[in-house]
Amino acid sequence: MTHTINVTVNGTAYQRTVEARLLLSDFLRHDLGLTGTHVGCEQGSCGACTILLDGEAVRSCLLFAVQVDGHELTTVEGLTPDWDMASTHEDLHPIQIAFREKHGLQCGFCTPGFLMTLVPFLAENPDPTEHEIRQAISGNLCRCTGYVGIVEAVKLAAELLREDDKVTG
Amino acid sequence: MKPAPFQYHAPHSLADALSLLAEHGYDAKPLAGGQSLVPTMNFRLAQPGILVDLNHIPGLAYIRLGSDGDLHIGAMTRHSTVEQDLLVAQHAPLLHETMPHIAHRQIRNRGTIGGSLAHADPSAELPSVAVALHARFRLQSQTGERWVAAADFYQGLFTTDLTPEELLVEIVIPPLPARSGYAFDEVARRPGDYAMVGVAAIVILDAAGRCEEARLVYLSVGEGPVSATQAAAALKGRQPSPDLLAQVAEIAATDDIDPVADIHASAAYRRQLARVLAQRTLARAFERAAGQ
Ligand SMILES: Cc1cc2nc3c(=O)[nH]c(=O)nc-3n(C[C@H](O)[C@H](O)[C@H](O)COP(=O)(O)OP(=O)(O)OC[C@H]3O[C@@H](n4cnc5c(N)ncnc54)[C@H](O)[C@@H]3O)c2cc1C
Ligand code: FES
Ligand code: FES
Numbered sequence: 001m002t003h004t005i006n007v008t009v010n011g012t013a014y015q016r017t018v019e020a021r022l023l024l025s026d027f028l029r030h031d032l033g034l035t036g037t038h039v040g041c042e043q044g045s046c047g048a049c050t051i052l053l054d055g056e057a058v059r060s061c062l063l064f065a066v067q068v069d070g071h072e073l074t075t076v077e078g079l080t081p082d083w084d085m086a087s088t089h090e091d092l093h094p095i096q097i098a099f100r101e102k103h104g105l106q107c108g109f110c111t112p113g114f115l116m117t118l119v120p121f122l123a124e125n126p127d128p129t130e131h132e133i134r135q136a137i138s139g140n141l142c143r144c145t146g147y148v149g150i151v152e153a154v155k156l157a158a159e160l161l162r163e164d165d166k167v168t169g
Numbered sequence: 170m171k172p173a174p175f176q177y178h179a180p181h182s183l184a185d186a187l188s189l190l191a192e193h194g195y196d197a198k199p200l201a202g203g204q205s206l207v208p209t210m211n212f213r214l215a216q217p218g219i220l221v222d223l224n225h226i227p228g229l230a231y232i233r234l235g236s237d238g239d240l241h242i243g244a245m246t247r248h249s250t251v252e253q254d255l256l257v258a259q260h261a262p263l264l265h266e267t268m269p270h271i272a273h274r275q276i277r278n279r280g281t282i283g284g285s286l287a288h289a290d291p292s293a294e295l296p297s298v299a300v301a302l303h304a305r306f307r308l309q310s311q312t313g314e315r316w317v318a319a320a321d322f323y324q325g326l327f328t329t330d331l332t333p334e335e336l337l338v339e340i341v342i343p344p345l346p347a348r349s350g351y352a353f354d355e356v357a358r359r360p361g362d363y364a365m366v367g368v369a370a371i372v373i374l375d376a377a378g379r380c381e382e383a384r385l386v387y388l389s390v391g392e393g394p395v396s397a398t399q400a401a402a403a404l405k406g407r408q409p410s411p412d413l414l415a416q417v418a419e420i421a422a423t424d425d426i427d428p429v430a431d432i433h434a435s436a437a438y439r440r441q442l443a444r445v446l447a448q449r450t451l452a453r454a455f456e457r458a459a460g461q
Contacts, residue, residue: 001176020177020220023211043208050275056249057275062207066177067222117275138360139273 005069009034010078018065025049027065028075036076036112040141047140050113051075057117076112079119094160095119095153104153106144114140118154126162128154172210179222183229183309187336189221191311195333199223201245201284204276229283229338232256238344244283244337249274251282261342263351263369267298270353273361283337286322289329289393292363296323297394298353299340301369301386307339314338323393348374350458352450355388356442358433364389365434366442370450372404374458380404385421385447390428390439397425400447409455418447 004017009032016031023042028034028051040046042061049060052074079093089100095118098104105111114137121136122128128136133154134147142150180186190197198217200206201224209215223229229245232254240260242251251257252268271277271285271294285295286306299306299319306317308331322330331337345351355367367388375381383404385397400421407413421443428439 001174003177019174021172021174021210023171023207026171042211044204044276047273047275053278056278058279059204059275061211062203062276062279064177064203064207066179067203067224121274135269135360136274139275 003066003069005066007065007068007070008072010074010081016065020064020066022065023061024051024063024065024068025060028060028073031065034075034077038109038112040109045141046110046113047117048110048113050116050140052078052116052119055120057120074116074119076115079115094164095122095157098153098157098160099150102153102156103149104145105149110140110142110144114142114150118157122154122158122161125158126165127158130155172207173213173216175210175217176219177222178219179225181225181227183226183336183338184311186221186223186226187309187311187334189219190336191334193219197221197333199287199336201287202247202276202280203284204272204280205284205288205290223336230281234260235341240342240344242282242340242342244286244339245281246283248272248277248280248282248285252277260344261302263302263353263371264298264342266351267294267353267369270294270355270357270360270364270367276361282340286319286340287329287331287337289323289327290363291326291391291393292389294353294355294364294367294369294388297367297386297388298369299342300394300396301351301371301384302342302345304343305341306337307341308335309338310335319394320396326392328393345371346373348376348458348461350374350454350456350461352453352457354446354450354453356446363433366390366428366439366446368443368446368450370447370454372409372451372454372458374455378459379406379408380455381406383451385425385451387421387426387443390426390443395426397421397447399424404451409451411452414448414451414455417451418444421447 006015025039028037038048040048044059044062051060197219200220200222229243231243258265304319352370355364357364369386371384373382383401387395400417403417422440428436430436
């Protein structure tokens with residue numbers, strides 16, 4: 001049994017026909033070619049597949065594509081919509097710049113999930129404590145970094161975003 | 170792995186959802202937040218032929234205060250909403266204190282109070298908290314509705330009083346009386362992980378400051394919520410003191426529960442956690458009751 005869905009991903013509207021059992025994570029990767037969303041466990045544990053559904057961080061491996069009909073999604077690709085070959089690292093999203101500066105990643109497998117978890121977290125908590133940061137990333141696993149670099153990156157990201165806020169008012 | 174094929178229905182009314190469940194019986198499963206159901210489908214531990222998505226039914230997500238002081242929560246209310254709701258903080262502070270312990274934010278953004286209560290995971294926080302709060306559940310089927318007390322709802326491992334034709338539609342939490350205190354605590358390896366042991370405590374004092382009633386309900390030590398009834402009986406009529414709490418915690422950990430070992434913790438360690446958590450939560454509950 002298939003279903004036709006309309007969904008907006010990173011500002012672009014898509015219409016696709018999907019099988020009911022197609023996971024949203026697979027829809028993004030295979031049907032839309034947005035391979036920035038990673039899949040680690042398909043049981044909700046690792047957080048690599050985290051995306052924004054109507055602005056809220058959710059696990060894309062625990063939703064069926066058919067469920068997001070009519071909704072708006074943001075994936076990691078949506079953090080740098082104008083990115084192309086000529087872009088430099090200054091064109092990255094402030095959270096990405098902070099991860100780069102503070103060694104918040106090594107292999108990078110977990111990174112999209114961390115970034116998408118942090119976008120709404122830092123919007124709600126512009127000046128988080130270390131404890132709040134560690135709570136916020138508790139649903140994302142990283143097998144490489146030991147988290148210290150990630151926590152430092154979140155602190156820097158919060159700073160950069162606060163400065164951005166001041167500039168743009 | 171990927172889920173086995175199924176038929177997907179997204180009814181726009183409760184009546185349509187109930188008629189689908191009545192028609193398909195055991196072959197159909199309601200889909201709420203999907204935060205427990207979808208992982209089991211991904212692993213093909215569950216292979217329902219038909220999914221009835223509850224997310225498009227209006228009027229199942231709300232939190233409101235009844236004129237009698239009861240708090241009414243619609244089954245499809247998300248964990249995050251319950252966590253941040255001011256009525257819950259004010260009128261069901263035990264529930265408010267519990268919410269951040271349930272999974273991670275990304276999962277709380279989707280998971281629902283009704284889904285968690287209906288799923289009846291023995292390690293879930295909400296069933297034990299609902300039992301401690303003397304919550305009542307409204308169950309609805311095509312043929313009518315009925316009310317079940319939380320304590321009667323849980324019948325064993327992942328087993329409840331719900332029939333395949335029924336939906337849990339509303340949770341009602343009565344207010345605690347005057348001179349009462351509460352506390353929730355658990356020990357988990359990481360914030361958001363299922364707890365190795367957790368416990369909800371409620372105490373009610375009489376006018377002289379003695380314990381009139383105590384409720385201590387554990388999670389992760391049995392097949393569902395486990396009430397430490399002998400410990401509660403030992404508190405009745407007594408003036409709370411650190412010595413008494415130590416004795417009572419011992420009764421709870423040795424006589425009231427019979428935990429099993431698994432990869433997360435040995436049975437002996439679970440008893441130790443049960444002892445420590447009973448002391449901690451009861452002390453906090455008595456403090457809050459006295460401060461009222
Ligand atoms: C990584 C991870 C960690 C987690 N950690 C915790 C934790 O620490 N503590 C905890 O309590 N939970 C935890 N959960 C589970 C989470 O709380 C779920 O939200 C909850 O168990 C189920 O709610 P749901 O709305 O997602 O239900 P679903 O997954 O949609 O449904 C669960 C079951 O209940 C049935 N059902 C759902 N709603 C109804 C209804 N209204 N009437 C009748 N039947 C219904 C479904 O058919 C299904 O059988 C975790 C989940 C994940 C993935
Ligand atoms: S792939 Fe979704 S949480 Fe691991
Ligand atoms: S950077 Fe490799 S898993 Fe996190």
